[in-house]
Amino acid sequence: MEFKLSKYVHISKDDDVLPDAFYLYATRTGAAIELETKYHDDVLQxxxxxxxxxxxxxxxxAEAIVPVEQNELDYVLTSNKENIKDNDKKFLSFTIQPTANCQLGCHYCGQQHVKKVASTETNDAIYNRIIGKVLAIQETLQSLSVSWYGGEPLTGLSSIEQLSKQLISYCDNNNIFYSASIVTNALALKMSTFKTLVSKYKITSFQITIDGTAEFHDQRRMLKTGAPSFDIIFNxxxxxxxxxxxxxxxADINxxxxxxxxxxxxxxTLLEMMHEHGILDKVGFNTAPIHDWGDNGASQINGISKDDYAQFEIDVLLKLHSYGLLRRGRLIPLRNYNVCMVANSQSEVYDAYGNVSTCWEVPYTPVYDNTEYYAGNLHTNPNIDSTKVIMRDWFNEIPTNDSWCKGCKFLPVCGGGCPKHWNSGSAACPSFKKNIDERLFLSKFVSLDNAQSSVLN
Known part of the structure; x- marks a missing residue:
């Protein structure tokens, strides 16, 4: 059998940083291999x-060398689809947005907030929808997970309480592992509420947004009254x-x-403040560039270029490293078989009105009202078929759509980024495309548990 160098390979060579070796990053497996320089030309040729x-x-x-006749794009996409198909039999995950309300007035949020919390009837419709999906694969199902989102989900605590009790009880009685996470602004996340969410409702993963120290956070994530929010959240x-x-x-906080x-x-400066207060070593930390949400044009307000954001990311990683908090998963992307929930045939998003969609940026965002991004409403049709909703077939679309994913060497570790962004005409490429060389070389000088890199002499 004849072999070729995979198209899904990135070569990093910098004689100043690593004079006697180079990195070969095989994205089909996410493996970073350090090779002696003397092998460089033979590999490329x-x-x-x-x-x-x-x-x-x-x-x-590492699948850096593959059979010469192999259609690699087809191989990668087929692997993704098979992985998703297998997982769809074992794991169910849903996003529930129990309220359209939020206390904050962030300029980059595309949602329209109103004081609407899911009613008992809507909660019952959501519960019945989820259990229907459970029953359809009950012979193979292993776990059920729920992500609570909003608006601000803690302003819909009554809905969280009702549905959590029902779902936990059902899973306990049917030997199904249940887990839950929440994305919250943490304004209402007092100690007593945190204890209740963790101990009673099995919410063990918390994502909390803090956009810098008070000086900057309070200009961006202020209350709708204009009052500051940083001190409340931080404390x-x-x-x-x-x-x-x-x-x-x-329980994890990110x-x-x-x-x-x-x-x-x-x-x-925020990282330094979190370190001084003994917080940084107890939580996860990540950043994301502001993007357009719906048609709000948020990226045009003080927007950051992809190059600038990529360099900023390296600065953050170096700062975390200075505190001994850098983990390998933060540096080199691993193989990614699923771009997001939209590619899973069973995953759905439910809002406080009983609407069903497949992307959590859709609910409460006016530009998506009465569009193909919604599958329907549980009150008018509890038997909605969401398997054909736009973007569900993302991995079948890539070979012929307008994205450049089909020719990108990072596809196996990216998956195409955000299908919704591509569908809206904007590139969804991850920042590591711009700073992968720095990430690879940084991994050389950081002591990491379970590192994949190895030196071959």
């Missing part, structure tokens, strides 16, 4: 006979992570920063 057997074996295991997080309850329970040109330089 596919001169396999000149390479030692141990090098060939490593490259083949809530601080109290929780320093509590005995947090130490004794398996701090997210939405970044643009205005607050970019302040994020390092």
């Amino acid at each position: 596919e001169n396999w006979k000149a390479l030692p057997l141990k090098v060939i074996d490593t490259l083949m295991l 809530n997080v601080k109290e929780i992570v320093h509590s005995d309850f947090f130490k004794d329970n398996k 701090i997210r920063c939405n970044v643009d040109a205005q607050n970019k330089d302040n994020i390092i």
Whole structure:
């Protein structure tokens, strides 16, 4: 059998940083392999006979070398679809947006907030919908997960309580593992509420957005009255992570920063503040560039370029490393078989009105009202078929759609980014495309658990 160098390979070489070696990053497996410089030309020229057997074996295991007749795009997309199909039999995940209300007035949010909380009838319709999906695959189902989102989900606590009790009871009685997460602004996340969510409703993963220190956060994530929110949120997080309850329970908090040109330089100061208050080593931390939500044009307000954001990311990683908090998963992207929930045939989003969609940016966003992004409403048709809703067939679309994913060497670790963004005509490429070289070389100098990199002599 003849072999070729995979199209899904990225070569990083920098004689100043790593004079005697180079990195080969095989995105089909997410493996980063450090090779001696003397093998560089033979690899690129596919001169396999000149390479030692141990090098060939490593490259083949990483799928950096593949059969010459293989259609790699088809192979990767087929693997993705098979993985999703298999997971759809074992795992069910749903996003529930129990309220359209939110206390904040963030300029980059595309939602229209009103004081609407899901009624008992709507909660019952959502519960029946979920159980119907459970029953359809009950012979193979292993777990059920719920992500609580909003608006601000804690303003719809009554809905969280009702549905959590019902779903947990059902899963307990039918030997199904249940888990839940929440995306919250944390204004109402007092210690007593945190305890209730974790112990009673099995919400063990919390994403909380803080957009810098008070000076910057309060210009962006202020209350709708214009009042500041930073101190309330920061103090809530601080109290929780320093509590005995947090130490004794398996709950994770991840701090997210939405970044643009205005607050970019302040994020390092936020990290320093979190470290000084003993928070940083107890939580996860990630950033994301502000993007257009619906038709709000948020990225045009103090927007940050892809190049600037990519460099900013490296600065954040270096800062985390200075505190000994950098993990390998933050550096080198792993193989990704599923771009997001939209590609799963069973995953759905339910809002406070009983609407069903497949993307959590759709509910409460006026531009999507009465569009193909909705599958229907549970009150008018509890037997909605959402399997054919727009974007569900993303991995079948890639070979012929207008995205450049079909020719991108990072497709196996990216999956195409956000299908909704592509469908709206905007590139959804991840930032690591711009800073993968820095990530690879940084991994060389960071002591990481379970590192995939190896030196081949």
